[in-house]
Every structure is written in C-alpha cells, then in structure tokens.
Amino acid sequence: MTDAPTFIFDFDSTLVRIETLEALADIALAGRPEAEATRAEIARLTDAAMNGQIGFGEALRRRLALLPLTHEHVQTLADRILDEGTPSVRRNLRFFQDNAERIVILSGGFREIIAPIAERLGVRADRVLCNDLVYDDEGRVIGVDDANPLSHADGKPQVIQSLGLGRPVVMVGDGWNDAEVKLAGAADRFYAYTEIVRRERVVQVADAEAPSMDELLHAEGMIGRWSFPRSRIRMLLLENIHPAAVQRLEEEGYSVQSMKGALDEDDLIAAIKGVHVLGIRSKTTVSARVLEQADRLMAIAAFCIGTNQIDLDAAADHGVAVFNAPYSNTRSVVELAIGLTITLMRDVADKSAAMHLGRWNKSADGSRELRGKTLGIVGYGAIGSQLSVLAEALGMRVLFYDLAERLALGNARRVRRLDELLAEADVVSLHVDGRKENTNIFGAAQFAQMKPGALLLNLSRGHVVDVGALAQAMGSGRIGGAAVDVFPEEPRTNADPFDSPLRGLKNMILTPHIGGSTEEAQEAIGEFAAERLLGYLNRGDTTFCVNLPNVQLAEVSGGHRILHIHRNQPGVMAGLNRAIAEAGLNILGQHLKTDERSGYVITDVDRNYDPKGLDRLREVPGTLRLRTLY
Numbered sequence: 269m270t271d272a273p274t275f276i277f278d279f280d281s282t283l284v285r286i287e288t289l290e291a292l293a294d295i296a297l298a299g300r301p302e303a304e305a306t307r308a309e310i311a312r313l314t315d316a317a318m319n320g321q322i323g324f325g326e327a328l329r330r331r332l333a334l335l336p337l338t339h340e341h342v343q344t345l346a347d348r349i350l351d352e353g354t355p356s357v358r359r360n361l362r363f364f365q366d367n368a369e370r371i372v373i374l375s376g377g378f379r380e381i382i383a384p385i386a387e388r389l390g391v392r393a394d395r396v397l398c399n400d401l402v403y404d405d406e407g408r409v410i411g412v413d414d415a416n417p418l419s420h421a422d423g424k425p426q427v428i429q430s431l432g433l434g435r436p437v438v439m440v441g442d443g444w445n446d447a448e449v450k451l452a453g454a455a456d457r458f459y460a461y462t463e464i465v466r467r468e469r470v471v472q473v474a475d476a477e478a479p480s481m482d483e484l485l486h487a488e489g490m491i492g493r494w495s496f497p498r499s500r501i502r503m504l505l506l507e508n509i510h511p512a513a514v515q516r517l518e519e520e521g522y523s524v525q526s527m528k529g530a531l532d533e534d535d536l537i538a539a540i541k542g543v544h545v546l547g548i549r550s551k552t553t554v555s556a557r558v559l560e561q562a563d564r565l566m567a568i569a570a571f572c573i574g575t576n577q578i579d580l581d582a583a584a585d586h587g588v589a590v591f592n593a594p595y596s597n598t599r600s601v602v603e604l605a606i607g608l609t610i611t612l613m614r615d616v617a618d619k620s621a622a623m624h625l626g627r628w629n630k631s632a633d634g635s636r637e638l639r640g641k642t643l644g645i646v647g648y649g650a651i652g653s654q655l656s657v658l659a660e661a662l663g664m665r666v667l668f669y670d671l672a673e674r675l676a677l678g679n680a681r682r683v684r685r686l687d688e689l690l691a692e693a694d695v696v697s698l699h700v701d702g703r704k705e706n707t708n709i710f711g712a713a714q715f716a717q718m719k720p721g722a723l724l725l726n727l728s729r730g731h732v733v734d735v736g737a738l739a740q741a742m743g744s745g746r747i748g749g750a751a752v753d754v755f756p757e758e759p760r761t762n763a764d765p766f767d768s769p770l771r772g773l774k775n776m777i778l779t780p781h782i783g784g785s786t787e788e789a790q791e792a793i794g795e796f797a798a799e800r801l802l803g804y805l806n807r808g809d810t811t812f813c814v815n816l817p818n819v820q821l822a823e824v825s826g827g828h829r830i831l832h833i834h835r836n837q838p839g840v841m842a843g844l845n846r847a848i849a850e851a852g853l854n855i856l857g858q859h860l861k862t863d864e865r866s867g868y869v870i871t872d873v874d875r876n877y878d879p880k881g882l883d884r885l886r887e888v889p890g891t892l893r894l895r896t897l898y
C-alpha cells in the first residue's frame with residue numbers, strides 16, 4: 269500500500285496496561301513499610317510527567333532514585349509482562365504481526381521489559397526505541413544511559429526526526445511526551461490513546477482520541493480484529509432490562525445505554541437515531557414508522573416472550589433481525605397461575621382486603637380445593653403445557669384447546685372445540701400468543717358457554733379478552749372470579765396511572781403484568797437474549813431469530829464473513845455470486861437459508877480483497893442489508 273502510514277506506539281499504558289515504574293515499585297518494595305507512600309510518589313511523578321507538568325528526564329531520574337531496584341526485580345517484571353498486554357492490543361495481535369515492518373515502539377521505558385512484547389508483536393529489535401538501564405557489578409540499577417535522548421526531555425521527537433521514517437507518521441500514546449512528537453512536527457497525526465488512562469490535556473492537543481486499538485485501526489482504514497469497533501455499536505435498552513444483560517454486552521465491548529420505562533412512538537423515533545441494537549420488553553411498540561426512521565438499526569431483542577409489540581414483517585423488510593427469550597420466564601408465569609387459581613378458589617384476595625379493613629369473616633362458603641377440579645387451558649404452548657403438568661401434580665384434571673397439533677402431557681386431554689372445554693372447565697386459563705387475530709377471542713359469547721361460577725385467568729395478552737364483557741359477566745355472577753395480569757392498555761412506567769373496567773370487582777385479582785417478573789426469570793432472560801444478540805453481531809448467527817431464517821454459525825476463522833439479507837425473489841443468488849466473482853472474492857464456504865419473505869446468505873471468503881468490491885454486492889437487486897464480519 270503506497271500511502272500506508274508508519275505507526276509509532278508508546279509502551280506504558282498503551283501497548284501494556286501498566287506503568288513500568290509503578291509495577292517495579294510493587295516488586296522491589298514488597299513487604300517494606302515505605303512501600304505504599306513510595307509507590308504513591310512514583311505514581312504522582314509519572315502523572316506529572318505524562319501531563320507535561322515536569323520534564324520526562326527529571327521524572328525518570330527522580331522515580332528511579334526512589335527505588336532499590338535490582339536486575340532481579342526487572343527480570344521478574346519482564347517474565348510476566350506478556351500477561352499485561354492491553355486488552356484491545358491482545359485481540360489485534362495480527363495487525364501488529366502483519367504490519368511489523370511499519371511499526372516502531374517508542375518509549376521512555378526499559379529494554380528488558382519492552383523486548384518480550386515487541387517479540388510477541390513481531391516488531392524487530394532495531395525498531396524498539398527505548399531506554400537502557402545501567403547496573404553496577406552487583407546487579408543494582410544505578411541509572412539510565414544518559415547518552416540516549418529518550419532519557420531526557422523532548423527525547424521522543426528528536427529520536428523520530430533522526431530516523432527519517434516514511435510519511436505519513438502516526439503517533440499513538442497516552443502521555444504529553446507522545447503529543448510532543450506531533451507538536452514538534454515529527455508525526456503527521458497524533459492519537460491520544462485512552463484505553464488505560466485518559467489525560468484531558470493530551471486529548472485536547474490530539475487529532476483524535478483512540479479509546480481502543482479497534483478504534484485506531486478503524487480510523488486509519490486498517491484491518492483489525494473486528495470489522496467495526498464494538499464501542500461504536502450503540503445499544504439502547506428500555507424497560508429496566510436486567511443488569512446481567514448490560515454486563516454481558518459491555519463485557520464484549522459494546523456501548524450500552526439503559527432506561528427504566530418504555531417510550532411512546534414519537535419518543536422512540538427520536539431516541540432510535542444512530543442506535544444499532546434496541547432492547548425492549550412488552551410495553552414498547554416498534555411500529556413500521558419507527559423502523560422507517562431507524563437509520564442504523566441491525567437487531568431488536570425482546571427481553572421477554574411476546575413479540576407482538578414489534579412489526580416483524582416491517583423489521584424483516586429493513587433487514588432487522590428480531591430475537592426473544594421464548595422459555596426463560598415460562599416457569600414464573602406457571603407458578604403465578606397456580607397461585608392465583610388457589611387464591612381465587614379460596615377467595616383469599618377479598619378476605620385479605622376485608623381483614624385490612626378490620627373485618628373478620630371466617631367461613632367455608634364457596635371455598636374449594638383444587639384437587640379433582642377441571643382446568644381448561646387455552647393455548648398449549650410453552651406455558652400452557654407446563655401449567656398442565658403442575659396442575660395435574662396438584663390433582664387437577666386437565667383439558668386443553670390449541671389451534672396447532674400439540675402433544676398432550678401426562679393425562680391431559682385435548683379437545684377439538686373451544687366450547688367443549690368451556691362447558692367442562694371449573695377454571696379456564698388463557699395462554700395463547702399475542703397475534704392480532706386473537707383480539708377479543710374471549711367475550712360475552714365465550715363467558716356464556718362457561719360453567720356458572722367458573723374462574724377465568726388471563727396471563728397471556730390484554731387484547732385477548734374483551735374486558736367490558738368480562739366486567740359484565742363478573743357483575744352478573746356468571747364468572748365466579750378472575751385473575752387478570754395483562755390489559756389492553758397498560759401504563760408505560762410505574763409512575764403512570766392505571767385504569768380498567770375491572771377495577772373494584774369482587775373476587776377479581778388484578779396484577780400489573782408480573783407473570784414473568786421474578787428475579788430468576790429476569791436474569792435468565794437477560795443472559796439468554798444478550799447471548800442471541802452477541803451470536804448475531806459477532807458471528808451472524810440467527811438461532812432463535814423470529815423474523816429471519818435461522819442459521820447456526822461458528823466463529824469466523826481465517827477468512828472474512830459476508831452476511832447478505834435479501835428479499836426472497838428470483839435471481840438474487842445468481843446476482844450475488846456474479847458480484848462476488850466480479851469483486852475478486854475467493855469463496856471458502858457459502859450457506860443459504862430462506863423463508864417465504866427473506867433470504868439469508870452467509871459467505872466466508874479469503875481475507876485478501878479490495879473492500880471497495882463489496883459495493884457491487886450491495887447493488888444486487890433485492891438486497892436488504894450487507895454486513896462484513898471478521
């Protein structure tokens with residue numbers, strides 16, 4: 269490459285996460301009473317020098333004078349220095365090895381400590397410019413080589429100027445003496461490297477800040493470990509998503525912003541600009557209008573089971589992958605349903621409310637056991653079928669009705685018609701999914717078919733039940749009691765008011781959509797959904813994606829991975845492979861999966877190609893999204 273720069277890297281707090289003299293102080297002063305105070309003084313002098321408050325040479329000598337350093341101490345640090353590599357440097361080793369010919373290490377630190385790192389990075393010994401310690405016959409450090417300009421103020425620019433390096437020269441470091449290289453005209457660009465320490469004064473004079481090696485390489489158009497710096501991938505998590513998710517995503521280097529409540533459509537449209545990944549729960553509606561305005565969105569994670577709040581077709585049309593956590597809160601919902609059934613059967617809620625008003629009403633009238641009663645489950649999916657097992661264990665007889673073929677567990681009996689179930693069940697529990705067609709599937713006609721005094725539970729979705737009709741059926745005594753956890757209109761945050769025709773009715777338990785709200789479930793959802801997002805972002809894996817074809821993928825190894833999402837229309841594969849050939853890409857492996865709406869092609873290619881050639885792939889008719897991963 270003709271205009272490829274020469275990179276000069278500082279060492280302490282840049283290539284390694286330590287400051288050498290502080291680490292040597294820890295070794296040399298171990299167990300001594302003055303250790304803490306001396307180490308603090310060394311750190312203070314390091315900081316003063318790195319902020320440009322005192323000259324580097326003076327700081328170096330004053331720090332050395334504070335330490336009873338020996339060759340053995342220096343060797344101890346040298347032996348473990350490979351473990352101290354800065355995290356983003358460690359993951360970008362290949363960049364250093366592939367570009368060793370145009371890398372220089374420039375440091376006020378010491379050769380013994382820097383040499384093992386230089387060797388690991390593939391940088392030749394003559395391109396390591398640093399200080400040499402001077403020892404006496406007993407192996408005690410007595411100073412540094414005074415003839416070396418790097419042991420004095422302004423040493424770094426002087427040394428670089430004398431090398432006559434090919435331009436442009438890019439200087440990367442955390443300290444004022446690194447900034448001086450650019451200020452003296454010895455470098456064309458200076459990046460203030462802030463992964464380990466951020467010094468405002470240094471950042472102020474830099475051309476740019478590099479919070480990681482990934483950012484630096486991206487800014488310089490170089491190929492690093494990641495195709496895109498993860499810190500630039502913005503994730504917006506709404507609705508109080510569990511910290512386990514935030515921690516996992518941040519651990520992988522992504523930028524995560526969390527908010528407690530949901531946002532309405534207009535606020536979401538404003539907030540979603542520049543966001544790559546959106547995390548929500550059941551209260552955030554992601555409409556086609558929101559998706560239209562989402563300029564960077566790649567993926568949405570519903571940190572819950574239901575995905576009816578997201579326009580899945582519109583998301584697929586924008587090449588946005590949607591994930592959920594289909595099983596992580598199932599058990600919590602089932603346990604609540606069992607608890608609510610017992611509570612209703614024993615009229616516990618009203619009896620408890622009366623006690624709080626000072627009324628004692630001991631009576632067995634209308635209180636019944638679960639044992640021997642018939643539970644009718646509408647919707648025998650993950651939740652319905654698990655409820656079936658627990659209810660049978662408590663001695664209930666179970667009937668279920670489902671639109672799809674479902675395996676009857678235990679002694680549960682499938683009925684082919686809803687009215688059959690309604691005619692027999694003492695308790696009817698709704699566990700259908702939130703599709704639009706399920707709106708008001710329980711209304712006056714269904715209540716009229718239920719046994720007089722039967723109980724109703726809805727922990728599925730609010731729009732499934734006509735709440736006005738339910739209030740009437742309760743008022744007339746047709747329904748003996750009900751527990752409702754989900755509502756057609758739910759407050760977006762805990763601070764917003766709640767209203768419903770169901771308020772104030774006898775033997776009516778209302779809960780604020782807490783079926784899945786247990787600590788166990790929320791943590792499990794956080795971990796599960798975060799892993800799905802990471803699988804998609806890091807590998808292109810769409811396992812459990814609810815709106816794009818599911819493809820399970822291993823890590824990218826060796827080559828680069830091109831992910832192409834397109835409309836499922838004739839000619840896309842032919843066009844794509846033609847474009848791949850024209851771009852000079854050598855295919856290592858290719859995988860295609862389609863559903864009726866979309867196609868997803870994963871092509872692993874050799875690393876050697878001109879990235880501009882990828883534009884041809886974007887132009888293939890039907891393309892919705894193209895992403896490169898490595």
Ligand SMILES: NC(=O)c1ccc[n+]([C@@H]2O[C@H](COP(=O)([O-])OP(=O)(O)OC[C@H]3O[C@@H](n4cnc5c(N)ncnc54)[C@H](O)[C@@H]3O)[C@@H](O)[C@H]2O)c1
Binds near residue numbers: 601648650671674
């Ligand atoms: N209250 C809460 O906090 C909470 C927590 C988790 C899940 N949920 C909701 O619970 C519901 C069930 O969740 P799941 O994980 O069991 O879903 P699921 O997709 O595994 O099961 C739903 C079942 O309902 C059946 N079905 C759909 N429409 C039907 C209809 N009209 N008649 C009969 N059967 C029908 C489907 O065929 C499927 O078997 C969903 O609506 C989900 O959003 C609520």
Ligand SMILES: O=C(O)[C@H](O)COP(=O)(O)O
Binds near residue numbers: 551571575781784
């Ligand atoms: O779909 C779900 O999992 C439930 O409705 C729970 O939703 P929530 O995460 O908003 O409590």
